[in-house]
Amino acid sequence: MQPLDRLLRPRSIAVIGGGAWCANIVRQCGTIGFEGAVWPVHPTKAEVGGLPAVPRLSDLPGAPDATFIGVNREATVGMVAELAGMGAGGAVCFAAGFREALAELADGADLQDRLVAAAGDMRILGPNCYGFLNYLDGAALWPDQHGGQREATGVAIVTQSSNIAINLTMQRRGLPLAYAVTAGNQAQTGLSEIGTTLLEDPRVTALGLHIEGIDDLAAFARMATTAARLGKRIVALKVGASEQAQVATVSHTASLAGSDAGARALFERLGIVQVGSLSVLLETLKLLHVAGPLRTGRIASLSCSGGEASLMADRALGTRLSYPPLTDAQKTGLRAALGPKVALANPLDYHTYIWGDQDALTRTFTAAADPGLDLLCVVLDFPRADRCTSPEWQYVVNALRATRDATGVQVALIGSIPENLPEDEARRAIDLGIVPFCGMDEALEAMSAAVMPDRPSSPPPLVAELPADPRLLAEAEAKAALAGFGLAVPRMVRVGGAAGAAEAAEAIGYPVVLKGEGFAHKTEAGAVVIGLSDADAVARAAAAMPAPSFLIEEQVTGAVAELLVGVVCDPASGHVLTLGAGGTLTELMRDRVSLLLPVTATDIRAALERLRIAPVLQGYRGKPGANLDAIAEAVLAVQAYVAAHPGQIDEVEINPLICTPERAVAVDALVRKGDPT
Structure with a gap:
């Protein structure tokens, strides 16, 4: 396959078609200052967009680097084939009516396959594609404003x-x-x-x-x-x-x-x-x-308003940002710059005593610029240019620039609402190395999103493919399959009818759990009875349960907590592992964390710490905690099972995984498995 560079950074552009879209591309290339050749192609028109056109691709002086194809979907396939044959660099396929339109056009998928085949090694974008704008080199294969x-x-x-x-x-x-x-x-x-x-x-x-x-x-x-x-x-x-x-x-x-x-x-x-x-x-x-990413999320905020300072403090709640207390050095410098009347804090309201005094503003900002900060922010809303003037506002910008140069601390301007930081001021700030944020909420969300501490690289996600015709394994079959990869499951016996239930329970040892097979949701169907402590109780429970067969299992006691461990095949992302609070309240609690396979024991421990029930797992108010190593081993066993059956696993769910101080046991298991596609 040809590299994309020739298409995206062209030196020559062909435009096929004569409609308004194609004429606009010719004009846009001229407006943006494209320095290469632009060649319109149309069978009957002498010119398109003000440039002379040729009737056929074969009439061009050479193979174009990039082509915009603005004709109907059937003709697009033919144009792509012809371009590929002449050695063109690539094409934008504007036409719709391909795979995206399957509900309306039965031949959409077939036509898209024909388009790809026609392209061969030549690059195409689309179909159903507007094209691209390369503002660095001035290439505008773009049919609109x-x-x-x-x-x-x-x-x-x-x-x-x-x-x-x-x-x-x-x-x-x-x-x-x-x-x-x-x-x-x-x-x-x-x-x-x-x-x-x-x-x-x-x-x-x-x-x-x-x-x-x-x-x-x-x-x-x-x-x-x-x-x-x-x-x-x-x-x-x-x-x-x-x-x-x-x-x-x-x-x-x-x-x-x-x-x-x-x-x-x-x-x-x-x-x-x-x-x-x-x-x-x-x-x-x-x-x-x-500025690049933030490493710690430690920021400082300055403004000449207590209201703005309070908003900055409140809006940062729930983000990955923090306002570290002022250091002694910061306090000393700020007191010298601001005098005794200003209460020193972070966020800081520096009042209006120094407004319009660029030297005082610079001393204040420099004093606040501790080297441990990711970002020093100043809230500054510019007045409307059509009704007001703003010479004093430039003093703040200049002071920020001087602070950055003197301290090396990255600085930012924040307009509390987006329209109060005009585009020309934002562009000037960027030229000065200042981050200009349009909107306080947007600024704090962006800063929080950009907190990216250095971390070790992870292996690529395990590629997932949906299996064909997946079927649900019986619980006993699912548990046996998972146990073969190291998952701890209860001792269990499967019996074909109520008559053998009591005998099986004797072999396992009391207390036991009786489960009726053939129910998707056993608890809701009344097909689970726990705490059976003798043969008569088992026999009565089995006789009362309308089930064709039964599982008799040891009852796992001493639970600290119940967890959900699930893996779902998501071809778009991989095999998604979910860890969360389990048992009958799983849907109500919605306490869960999602990861991608493969994971390590360290990843699992870190995920468990993010759950709301983490204090329970670790031992709450003097009670014993769960065996976290055993939980990790259970999750890794599920992962090993999935990895050993590529293209076959649609879903695995353990709910609950009963976690005790000694072990983690899967007392219920669901596996949906099919054939590789």
């Missing part, structure tokens, strides 16, 4: 939504965009490979992703590895948490949205920053572009 401008460096954004891409180029936050690329259906070239190529451009400082569906798990992991190797960061906004969003995703781009828990676990595993809104995506990218 956009709000960007030429840049020397900046962040790259990749999205599967053309409209989202347009909207992001219209931002007025001062964020320099290097690329905006849409992936469309990802028929041949997916978001992960696009992202990897953009990261490798030394002029790109960070990568932002708007993700509807992950195209290729292994390629996605390679993209994250590339970012780590280059010292760059990836910020992702992933849709699909709601059922409605998943439906919209499938209809829009033919992508697999995957589970929200799986995506979160994947991003955490790969060191990708996850955010929840477009505004925070942009503000986080801005922080990474100017």
